[in-house]
Amino acid sequence: MKRTTVAVAAGALLLPLTGCGGDTRAGSGDTVTVTVGYQSKTINTVTAGTLLRSLGSFERELNSLGDGVTYKVKWQDYATGAPITAQMTAGKIDIGSMGDFPLLINAARGTQLGKPTHLVSVTGYNLRGGLNTIVTAPNSHLASLKDLRGKKVSTSIGSAADGTLVRALRRAGIDPDKGIEKLNQQPAVGASALSAGSADALSQFVAWPGLLAYQGKAKALYDGAELNLPTFHGVTAREDFAKRRPAVLQAFLKAQAEATDYLNDHPVTAAEKVAEATGLPAEVVYLYNGAHGIATFDPALKPRLISALKQDVSVLKSAKLIGNVDVDAFVDDRYAKKALGSSYTAGLTAAPAPAASEVWPKGATRTRSFATPTALLRHLAAHRDGIRAAYVPDATTGTPWFADKAVWVADGDRLLPFVAPATARAYVAGHQGARTVSYAAALARAAS
Incomplete structure (x- = not known):
């Protein structure tokens, strides 16, 4: 499920983790700046970056800590994960978000320089690699x-x-x-x-x-x-920061979960917010982050994602970008478990929402789903001027794509979409009578 329910006992964020010292540098009346590195246009990190920032969730959580400290959040936007890692190992960024391969480089650089970091949560993921x-x-x-x-x-x-x-x-x-x-x-x-x-x-x-x-x-x-190998984006934090300020990191993770709930409850509005902040078309943001988008959002560090991360190590090693990485030591879910409670446990086994065909009507704040791509095409044929965007899942992989950009195959009465031509050809080769057709021809067949 894409929806993550946050249930945190009042005051839970104020409790330090076992074995972690409290913040010994900040006392009542002091001001502490927390620096967050994010990638605004890498929109599967929005629940730890762009959307989170626009909602003000982190600042509200920090203000509610009640520890007498004044917190300021400094947001730093980057195009990729590499500069975030460089700033983290220099002690200038406390929390960052990036994709799975950059996360491994983050882990390797931190260990190499004696400035260890830890993967503390997931933002968006796709279990087949469709990101x-x-x-x-x-x-x-x-x-x-x-x-x-x-x-x-x-x-x-x-x-x-x-x-x-x-x-x-x-x-x-x-x-x-x-x-x-x-x-x-x-x-x-x-x-x-x-x-x-x-x-x-x-x-x-x-x-x-x-x-x-x-x-x-x-x-x-x-x-x-x-x-068919999971890809994901996640949140990494400096080890020294996490140990010194566990309540602050937990506040971030609680805010991330709140942003995740907002995205899942209001996918169209969330897409509009991210579009406004990034300059990306909302239709593109929704393709990835929508109710049935390519990405699923859940903070839980699912075992299947961690297993995939371990398989990624060999690819980066062969490129001589990293040496050995102890993934198990890099992953630290204690802070998320403390912050999110039972909802974190539920997220470990939650499944993504099933793929669906969707239409985003012009002027609408909700999309409309259809049981089949053929049914969606029939609707499009009858409402050509009233559609903002239409999305269909690949018949083989389930990856959503724009209906008018998909490769279409006619198989009897069925019209099947594919993201790429090779998978469409593979389907045709295995189904007698099936053939590829243009988008215009698919619309015409659906209308008739």
């Missing part, structure tokens, strides 16, 4: 991963998107080090390179693939969910 996508230019003739051999592919080395690229290429029989020309670029630079033709493909994390597809600047080549 990362490989895209090409709209007019590209590339139709599968095998077509990338010898091509220029932009990605951000050390990111989860690079991890998806490496794994996907290996499965396709391509050496990720020698089979392609990899361009190590920031997401925005890579997006520009794709548009300019200096990159043949782009492998990136949320929200870049969806944004470029929505803008008509890219089309999907590979859905990261085909890997």
Whole structure:
């Protein structure tokens, strides 16, 4: 379930954790600044960043601590996780949020420099890996991963998107080090390179693939969910900060859970808030963070996510970005358990909401769900001028995508959407009589 219910006994955040010393540096009447590093445009971290900040949840929780200390929150926005890690190990950021691969680099750098950090909660996740996508230019003739051999592919080395690229290429029989020309670029630079033709493909994390597809600047080549390996974003905290100020960290985690509840209870409004703060189209934010979006939000450090994190270590080691990482030592759920109580335990086994086809009508504060993609297309055909956005789940992976950007297959009376052409072709090959059709043709078939 996407919904997380927060039930915390009054005053629980004031209790220090066993073995953790209280804040010995701040007394009554002092002012303490807490610095939070976040990535506003990496929208699966919004419950620990953009949305949390806009709601003022953390500041309210700090004000309610009642310890006589005046707290100030300093928010620092970055494009990726690397600078957050650099600032954390320098002692300048207390709490940060980033993707799973950057989290491992965060753990490695902290240990290497004697400034250990810990993974304390999860923000957004996808159990199949759908948060990362490989895209090409709209007019590209590339139709599968095998077509990338010898091509220029932009990605951000050390990111989860690079991890998806490496794994996907290996499965396709391509050496990720020698089979392609990899361009190590920031997401925005890579997006520009794709548009300019200096990159043949782009492998990136949320929200870049969806944004470029929505803008008509890219089309999907590979859905990261085909890997069927979880990807997630999480919150990391400096060990010394957590030990010195456990109540503050718990206040952050409680505020994160409140932001998670807000996102799950008001997905359209939350998307609008994030869009306003980031400049991203709300339709793109909703693709990832919506009621049936690509990401599920829950602070719990699920065993399946931690298991996937351990598998990520080998990818980063092969790229010589890290050495060995003790993932079990890096993960510390004591603060979240203390802050969230029984809701944290429930989140450990909660399942994501099932995939669904959704329409966002113009002027509406709620979306409308449909039992099948065919039913959604029938509605779209009858309301062509009244739709803000429409989303459909990939028939194979369940990854939501924009209905008008999906690859459609007609199989008898059914119309099935796919994120990428290769998965559509695979379905057609296994179903006699099935064939790919254009979006316009799919609409016409649904209307008839």
